[in-house]
Amino acid sequence: MSIRKGLLLAALLSSTALPVRADPVTGFVAMAYAASSATALYAGYIGSAALATAAIATTNFLGQTLLAQGLAYVAGKLTSKSSNPYASTLQNYAQPISYMQRGYGTVRAGGVFGFTGFMDNRRHYTILVAAHSTAGPVTQYLSDREVEIDAEGNVTTDAMAGYGNIRPFTGQTGQGADAVLRAAFPEITADFDFAQLSGAHLWAKRVKVSDLTTVYPDGDIWAYAPVWKMNDQILDPRDGTAKWTDNLALCFAHEIVHYLGAGVDWDEVAEEAEACDVLVTNAEGATQRKWTFNRSYTDDAAWDDICAEVIAAGDCFVYERPDGKVGFKVGRWIDPEVTLEAGDFLSLTLEAGADLGANSQYTITYVEPLNSYQETPSGVWVQDDTAKRVASEVQVYPINSHNQASRINKRRALVEHAEWALSGTIKLIGFELIGQRFFRMVHPEFGLDVLFEIGKLQINEDGMTFDIEARSVTASDFEFDAATEEPERPAYEQVQSDDSVADQTGFSGAVLSISNGAAAITWSWDAADDSLHQQVRIMSSDAGVEWQTYTFTEGQMSWVATGLVDGAQYLAQVRNQTGAGRVGAWFPEVPVSVTAVAYTTAPGALSGFDVVADGSDVALSWSAPNDANYFATRIWRASYDAATTPDFADASAIHVEYGTASVTDAYTDPGPGAGAHYYWAEAINASGVAGPRAGPLDLIFS
Template structure:
């Protein structure tokens, strides 16, 4: 019945005209889609044989529609997607991707926009004291690496070109490794360092078409191992990258890197999903995605971007849910068999359905009941939080004492403002004033293909006079039940649902300025002291530590490159280091160790310094200390060494005043105990003061004798 009424309505205008009837595209499409042949249409007075609308209708009728979205679903919007985000989508959080792993089968991963990620190991081997490995970041060429991360620290690279030399500049790992980025382009060649180290690797191993890096990590001194490799093995490489770099832009027919949501979605549809799009429609959506909005900080940003990773181990449905939720996307099957989509924005409805368009209709007022969230905070990927999953501030739709809060995970979002806008849309969708469920006939085709300028209607007007309803509704899901029969679900919407004033509506974002230290971290001892003991020994001491820790001291002579270490077997407060060279200046640091959590950092910084003393006992006093003039500007210094086995020599100082602090050491006279000794000092002419002190073999001085004055006169004329 509905088909006949619709056909009559479509033909009404041509039946009343005296000229030859010709089908407009919409009329032709409906005739073709419901199975009317061109001959039968001509018999009805409609010439459709050459119209594109009639051909598109025939194509649409013959396709397995619903294959792109899911089963028989022809269109899906945010309200339907919202249900699939709860409790969570089947997608790994960003933190789980900050690793490199080796396995027999690795799924392809696609990186869109700017994101941080690791990836599977494409090759690993050990040669010449180095671990070589090749993490694969994406199954396609990328624009490049923005920021290098080894484990959980950023590093900078030098311009060193020699593959045998380190190009890592960041301490403490500088000199112990190298990173050579592979962007996966057609000119990519095998890494020369890898080919040189392993005879099995040849020029054919260029990893062309794959992006990643060739890395080597050198074996460090044992004392520095945990400082350089805190995880106990080679670094996990998880850089920040600008991803897929061949996204087509229909606005200027160029291809390149972009985070523009429409270009990302179109690339996924065409190159990953294997379907077609209307590029004119993509251009319109790309313009909308590039529109500038102002965030809460007052900074401009594009309206919709997509930045993140999708994997071949996920279903296409999981991909689509993440993409749709991140940019408030409405997906639909176009009447020409292509996939259409529209990014989030308010569109004034131009299609009206009234009670005659429905076979049945259920219209409920109210919200989702007990399941309706009072607050929504989108969990997104936050660059300021090391590119990890982070909730936005909560969008409060219904302020109550004990709110029901939802945290849908939408990891293709990488900025707080976009996450907050999606949170508002999700909250409003789940607490819409009206929910509509109904069965419609041929009007389903009008929803899919009747929008002026092409494409589907996202927002429609529903008119129901008996209920007093004249309301805009957003299509949630349009499903094909049988030929010419569709199930429609929709939620009421208002223009304000799509508007967003960041200055007043964007919730406060979480703070990332404070580093949270887990209870499992190992603290560094608060202080360290060193005391020189006899026979080249230094005793190091620190405050009492937790009994769960043992301690390790590293030490070296100032100026040396490599550290030596000594450890306690159980928790202690002192540790002695022996066999040190007499008089050497030794620097040292200490740290705590535990088998369960590794080791603390070394401290203090800078290291403490201690002078080694083999013999700390000073000799006895000098006797008969005297200074006389020896002629020609010379002074004769005489003394008797003490009768003491500790005696090794005598230091002699000279000054021009009687203050010892201004004197200078002029000589050390070595001798034997009890012996008389002397030294002749060429001082010049004038009055001088001398001091002398006995020393032992380690240079430890006894009592200083003096001052003894002497006047050295110039010779007469």
């Protein structure tokens, strides 16, 4: 039982008793807007009261009369005890009736059996990963063991090599029946093409009893649960193309349109997609896109559960638009447009501070790619280190980034520990709150001027009043400094079924100086025991490359990764592997980061660098070096109030002038204003690598 610390500021400002129960309603908002213009809402709504009452008969997409919900509302729905444990999605099912699954982003998923049969000492089976076309597999797993296959699909990983085969299919147009199955089973014809479905055909070879547990650790055919890039037909309204993406806004819009059967405003979706693609810095110092979504669902998944996961994964606010479409906003601060005053409330309760016994620590169980795409607890967000330890542990499986999980943990904590919790019933101004995530509450009598975030907005049975729940909020609640706020992630231990494998050491990466426009990185590691060989995995968020693993022969101590994207940041780790396929831990725990550079040779120095006043502007001129590596000139400026000894650390790059070698070039800095201005210039190549810097030269304007 919570203890209220606040005051009842206003109670039933009208003497008319209001209904406390609301039956379902569909399309009421749209009908109300149709009955009244935006500039004369109240008269129109009152005039449509009879219509509204008659409309309260069915359910809108949020359920009952709920018009909007956000993180504060769904927080209570997220429990640490899931009715659909993540581990169950990594299994293969063969019930008489099995629900198909769909997926977004990159997930590790099992699937249902589409076929099984035995022929020529082999168990043939087909696992259906998704009921739609996909971008295809990223990493293959058999019975929770990562494996590699060759061009024909034969498993090449030791212990399993020669005993298995995997042939993925992705549901693309023109997909035909599998040739291996047709050859093994005459009953299978060209019609068995699994059109518009994704999955894999496998066979597992019979082994002698003494090798059974070595080849088949489960004592049966392998469970197939690969890492897979799912739906590749997600519409991106920004460029009008259908593609694979893990952009949360685009995935949610697809789910709404194709599975909920509702509409969205594609201009709004485009705006939210841009917000999802904003780059943020994580605790490792790398950048990543702000909000991604990576999840699979079976066809019996409830919309309420899916919506709650979306809200939790992206700090979303979901609402029914006046036109009946589904609207949503991903997590970010938006200046409020509506102000509520005391007269707008029929009843109002404000509670100060968190309830007695509120959680003091917050964690999320998410899916961690660095932990073999297993469910993994995040680091703990400690909201109050002086309070008794009361932990809130929830599962948000669409998150596959520790940084994203940490940002949601912070928001969950701030919502529960908000300065004010508001609930009440408001008048017709509730219509103005539809689609608004934030509002300002002003109550002069009590000296209140507070910003609130809506947790729930629900229209009542009378069609003219609204129940509202909200928590106070500030713009800074949506800021996150990973360097100081992202908790340390738990260590991912590699559990071995036999003797442990020594961890690799001394791993490094360096840009390869080849200067031909092809970006390459040399990855090097220390020599290991002769019985071991090494695996290296690399990824790049900048280049859109998921983790890819490469295996090398014994004695090899370096590898040149070529065909990289110029200027993209690449992360890499190394581990040891035995001839039996057992592996050590990935090293180092925090991946080595190297930025690829296509052109590594800096150009020569500029000559004749000069600056002169041109009225209130500054005219700069120079001659480019006679150097084939020259691509452009980068200009820096440091400004001070008066003449001084300049420090290049104070300078900012103000312009890049693209030019040709051996040519005199110029740039005009428009109106830098009064003060002492110091200029530097440097020649750069096509990758931005700079040659010697010229300057500083100064001009003083009074």
